[in-house]
Each structure stands twice: as C-alpha cells, then as structure tokens.
Amino acid sequence: MNPLKAVRGTRDLMPPETALWNRIEAVARSVFGRYNFGEIRTPIFEDTALFARGVGEETDIVSKEMYTWEDRARAQSEKTQSLTLRPENTAGVVRAYIEHKLGETGQLQKLFYIGPQFRRERPQKGRYRQFSQIGAEVIGPAHAGAESALRDAEVLEMLATLLDELGIEGWTLKLNSVGSAADRPVYLAKLKAALGPVVGGMCADCQRRAETNPLRVLDCKVPEDQPIIDGLPRIGDSLDAASREHFAAVRAALDAAGVGYTLDHRLVRGLDYYTRTTFEFTHGGLGAQNALLGGGRYDGLSEAIGGPKAPGIGFAMGEDRLVLTLAAQLEAQQAARAELADVYVAPVGERQNAAALALARELRRAGLRVELGDGAFRVKKSFEAADKAARAIVLLGEDEAASGMLTVKDFATAVQTKVPRAELANSLLAARAETK
C-alpha cells in the first residue's frame, strides 16, 4: 500500500518555516491593532449562494475554482444544501455584518481576518489550493463615513506601513478607479464598441476575452497588442463627477501622507463586486504571481447578498507569497535562530532522569525555553545534541545532585561555571537577555 500524501495543492508547514508565519501574523496583528481593527473569524465553509451572488456567477472563481458539495439531508424533512469551502473571505465578513445587524450600531466596522481559503486551481509557485490570506474590511452605513475617500486612503496607508514593518523591500502600489455601479455598464459599452473594429488584429486570448470578459483585454501582456490597447477608451474617462471627485480625494490624501503610488488605468480586478478604488501591491521575484495583495471598494456588495446598503473597502494579502518574499530576504535564518532553546538539561546517568524533569519544570515555569535530554546518553552525546538545539547546557549528574551546584556551559562563550540551583533560572534569563 502506498503511503498517503498531502493532497495536491496542499502542503505541511513545519519548523523553522512556521516561525516566519507566526512573525508575519504577529506584525499584522500589531499594525491592525494600532489602526483599531478587531479580529473576525468566519466559518471555513458557507452556503454556495453567498459566493455565487457576492463574488459573481461569471467569475472564474465561482464558475470553476470552488470546492462545492451537496450536504446530505439527515431527515426526510430536511433539504440538502449546497456548501462551498470559502474561496475568499470578504463575502463571509459582509454576510456576518448583515447577519449580526452591525449596521444598526451606527458605527463603522473595522475587521481583520487571518485564515485559510480554498481554490481548485492548478498549483504553482506561490499558489496553492489551500492558501492563507490576511485581510481587512472597513464597512458600515454611509452616515458613519464608510463611503469617504479618507477610508480608502487610510487603508492604503496602513498597508504601506504593514509591508514596511514586515520588511518587504521594493513594493509598488498600483492604483485605479473602476467607477460606480452606474459607470461600469457605460464604460463596458464604449469598450465593446471600440474593440469591435480592432479585435481581429489582436491575440487569440484577447479575441476570446473580448467576448467573455472585455475588461480583461486591458490586462493583456502580448507586446504586439499594446498599441491597440493604448488606443482603447480608458475607464477613467467614463467616471461620473462623484466618482472622479472620490478618486481625486484618495490621491490627495495619499500625497499628503507621503505614500507613493503608480496610477494604472488598466488595473481592473476580477471580482464583480469592486467599485471605484481598486489597488494592488506588487513585488518582483514572485514569477507570474507578482501580486502580494489586492483589493478595492465594494459599495454594492452588501445589497447584492440581500443586506442593507453598506459601502466598504478591503483587501486580501496572500500570506504564502509574503512568506516566499521574506524567505528570499534571508529572514528564515533569523527565524530559525529564534527557535533555539535557551538551555538543554542533560541528566548524567538514567538515575538522574526524574530529577532532570523536575529541574526542567522549574526552568520552564520561569519562562525559559528548555530542551530535555536523557541520562542514557553519554555526556559527549548530550553535548553534541545540546549544541544543535540550545544556547547552553546544564549538567545534572551525581556531583551536582549531591552539591546543589549545577554545571552550566554557555556555547556562545564556551565558558563553564557552577551555579547554585536556586539561581539557575535567573542566571539563564539574564544570559538570554544579553544575546537577544
């Protein structure tokens, strides 16, 4: 029988890499906290209809990338229900906002999440079928200021801070406005009309996209098509006065805060719910998956899934890609170093094993990270193991047990001393404080 393996597109995360994941999440929590966001945890699966209505029936995510199944009825009277592993988290957050009537509080809701999402795509570097996203949403009634351009700018400024604090070097913010729900059809009609006479001269992909999803034509990277694309109408020219003003206010606030960005009139996002501001933070070195995070405003999403009017803006960041980027910046080695134990407790002779556990318990209760050896090991072997696992070793043999003076050797300095048992924890804590 073949051993079972993790299913395609999923993987195990293990030390030392998990230390890097934890560090990323700790930095994100710290930044979100300072911007006064609270954490939300929504279920990993939801009613399929939530994604069909929220994300958009015609998007690739919904039409071919979801893990969907029919939940079986447990009684004759019970109906079966179509359930889906969440492919993204914004729809779930907005569903919770509606379900718990958060709009009735009158307050702006600022929520962040960290958790796994699922899409049945072909796996490749930085893209897995179970992947983790870190995201946040600002949503609320219009009278709470949810529609304000200041909220867009604040979210973008927060993201710039987050990427800086994570230590991501060389990111780029791309910014665009796709207009209101009313602007979209107007622009689509113009775009289709303009494509009509020229699409025949474009690449096969574009000819297909012109039919299925004309906005994606703007994303085409084929060099020969670029002059044609440059001649197509720009979405920015189809915005109504209010959208135009909103976008100008976002840019003004970013300029005032000193957050750099690049206007990209071709930045259209794949999800149906986006309105007005759309953005993407990109980074080189990720191959075809160069987007670290993306997001935008979704003023109509709540209504699309049956809720009250609740404009909002949010983003989702691919945590797997952040890890890749940071690991490439040698952060992984530092994370691995942080995993070293403070001390290795080495009993000498099996008769000291019981006493060694008691000693390890004392040290661990004092807050030290402790690896416990085994008295069956020869002392040389204990030292070898300790050198790999910890910053220092404590020997507990017959001499030490009799005298109460423990032998401690610090590997960084190679200095060996005798320390009274009562002072051991404090002395090790002091040593740790020095090296960190």
Place this chain on the structure above:
RNA sequence: GCGGCUAUAGUUCAGCGGCAGAACGCCUGACUGUGGCUCAGGAUGUCGUGGGUUCGAUCCCCACUAGCCGCCCCA
C-alpha cells in the same frame, strides 16, 4: 482546463542498457563527565507508480501521479 521541464539516500544533486554514487546530514570510535575543528570507520535507497521493449531497465518507450515553470485566471 492547456503547454514545457523534472522525479535517484534525510537534504541538494551526479550517473549508466549489466554490483547504486558524491557532498552535506546521521551513527560509531579516537576522547569511560565536555560540543564546535580534525581524523578513522559505518548505515542509508521498493532509483515516483503501473505497464511495455529487452537475455537483462534506475537508464529506452507509453500511461498515470506529483513538483516546478508558463498560459488561463487570481491574492
């Protein structure tokens, strides 16, 4: 869903139609209570899975599976 490349020790990888290799790591000893450096020895493995060609296949052929890269799409 489509195309290209890849799959050999714990890891990174070499290799050849006829006994399975290196480096690092691991184990043992030099050193009976002292790591790192050195030296001497040792163990690794259904050569991804299944089929075919052949006297003989890890090697050649086919299929499958998985990974990587790209496309589609997206975070």
